[in-house]
Amino acid sequence: MTGAPTAIAGGLVLAGWDAEPVPGTVLVAGDGTIDAVAYGPDARALAERAAEAVDASGAMVMPGLVNAHHHAYGNALRGTENDRPLEQWAPFTVAYGRHLDAETLRLAILLGAAEMLRGGVTAAIDHSPQVGLHETAFTAHRDSGLRVGYAPFFHDIHDHDFLGMALPAELRAFLEGPGFAAADFTEAMFRSLAEEAYSGDGRVAVLLGPNAPQRCSDVLLDLWVRLRDGLGLGVHTHLLETRAQRDGCRRVWPHGLVREMDRRGLLAPGLSVAHGVWLDPEERALLAERGVVVSHNPASNLMLGSGLAPLQGFRRAGVTVALGSDSANTGGAADLFEIMRLAMMLPRLGDGDWRGWLKPSEVLRMATEGGAAALGLAGRTGRIAPGWQADLAIVDVGGSAAVAAVPSVATLVQHGGPQHVRATMVGGSWAYRDGRILAFDEAAAIARFRDRIGAVMEAARRDVALVARNS
The missing domain is CATH 2.30.40.10 (Urease, subunit C, domain 1)
Structure with missing residues (x-):
């Protein structure tokens, strides 16, 4: 400008x-x-x-406030919450999410941006599973008025396989098709998006978005490092959100997922991880030592019953903490003021010494400079x-x-x-x-979204019923 x-x-x-x-x-x-x-x-x-x-x-x-973990597609799925923990909630989201077309995703991104702009949010990370619609998503973010770190997913291991979940055959078949994007598609996608981002005004950046380390094969973990280093991209991923994930990772890597990530060279400045609810003290210290940012999502951790993140433990370890709202269908409104209050007050339930309670200034730091660090913009916003x-x-x-x-x-x-x-x-x-x-015509976006979302919900009805009868 x-x-x-x-x-x-x-x-x-x-x-x-x-x-x-x-x-x-x-x-x-x-x-x-x-x-x-x-x-x-x-x-x-x-x-x-x-x-x-x-x-x-x-x-x-x-x-401006920074929403350091957000799934923009979820703005189309408000009202589909089902009061289940993450591992049981996720198949329902797959059932709805598969029916989001390009135009509905575009509108969901714009309407989510409007909510955040109205709430004083100037920047956000969109951790996006809709990789087949990556060009649509990138363009929508460019039109949204927000500063965005766009982080498309990649993964090739199903949660039910990694966690050893016994699923009915019908549900397993549904979750396993259509297949994941191949590594060569993933690489081509990120190279194309990075080129587009570099040629723009810098307001929309591209981040690598591995869904979670345990959901990536060795091939994709190697790709993570190669693209990070070769394209100079930051990385945003989920990390140890639930107890089941912590326990599953311990079975595969007795030394722990975080130490395995460090062994593979995945822990580095420019990495931000969402949740970290089940990190142990040594893992927290290692993240701090490697310059990794943790995006704390207290509302979604509560809604999904994932646990109370060790915010005081992050503080003691010297971890840089940011704040996120997560998806609209897991964390409610993208209201960073409310997220700050939750982040400040929830740790008081488990901390008997009131003199160590988090102060308002500390959570404001998380929502501003902490979020900037998660976006790779430390010292700039x-x-x-x-x-x-x-x-x-x-x-x-x-x-x-x-x-x-x-x-x-x-x-x-x-x-x-x-x-x-x-x-x-x-x-x-x-x-x-x-x-x-002022960035776009909000009224027109709302009207068009209302015209389309009913058909999306109707198209998803059969898949949602399939998940429900097998859950």
């Missing part, structure tokens, strides 16, 4: 998780980065340098500082639902929500402002 400088003035500026909001002005350069930040008497002079001044009176200008990307949210702190005697990080985290977000800027461009999505 190249445009005129914009000043956001008259409000409070929260520079980052380790600051407190103070009156100031943010000057956004025409290239989409932050040119300058001024406070006190210097704030008015800075505003006068801009071609456009945006009034932020009664609001706080803060770094997640703070309001000169030279950083202008990925910003303007949050009302003067309305009746948000007013506080002294606006602070604590009041933002403990009381804020999407209903308080006035505007969201990504890379210097307004993507949401004054109640309207």
Whole structure:
């Protein structure tokens, strides 16, 4: 983007998780980065340098939030939740997901982006199983207004085989067809997507998206390393989400999956892992040593009964932690304010010493700079500082639902929500402002989605019934 400088003035500026909001002005350069930040008497002079001044009176200008684990296809499957744990929930999602066509996936991506932009989210990782529709997904993300790390799945080992689950023949046959994408297709897909991403404006990046290490054969694990190193791509994967996965991995690798990953050279900076609920202390320490980011998903861990992730253990080990909402049909709304509150409060149930409780500033760090690290954007987004990307949210702190005697990080985290977000800027461009999505026609996307989703659900009905009678 190249445009005129914009000043956001008259409000409070929260520079980052380790600051407190103070009156100031943010000057956004025409290239989409932050040119300058001024406070006190210097704030008015800075505003006068801009071609456009945006009034932020009664609001706080803060770094945009980052959703560091999301499955965008799930926006089409709201209402299909079935109150089962992950291993029993997954076949139902396969039954629905196989019937998502390109247009419905495109609309699901756009509507999920609208929800996040309205909630002050400026960036997200989409861990996507719809690899056959990768061009559609990439284009939709480019049109969404969000900053995105697009991470298409690859895997070639079924969960029921790895975990030794006894399935009825009818269900096994359903889950095992159609087959997985071959390694040569996977490699060609990532090379094509990487080339497209490199030729774009940089807002949509490509990440390798292995579904989970235990779901990948040696061939795919070797491909992981080759593409990571050869194309310079980051990696995003699931890791030890459930007790069943932990136990299954211990049977195959008595020394543990994480140590096996390290032996294979899979643990490296640029890797982010979702969940990590069942990591032991030594594994957590190893992730920290290797520079791996953990994306914590408290809402979906609760919905699926996967467990309480050892957030205090991550903290003690020095692991960089990000936050994610997971899929709309496992974690509910992509509301990072609510995710921050869950992340902050849930560990208190198991920690008797209140003096060690997580603070609001710590979970804000996870939702900003931690998420940026998961996206490979550490030092580029997640703070309001000169030279950083202008990925910003303007949050009302003067309305009746948000007013506080002294606006602070604590009041933002403990009381804020999407209903308080006035505007969201990504890379210097307004993507949401004054109640309207500006990146695309939201009303048209909603109308078209409503026209299509009934047919998708009807097409999936027979497969859903098959799964249900075998579950």
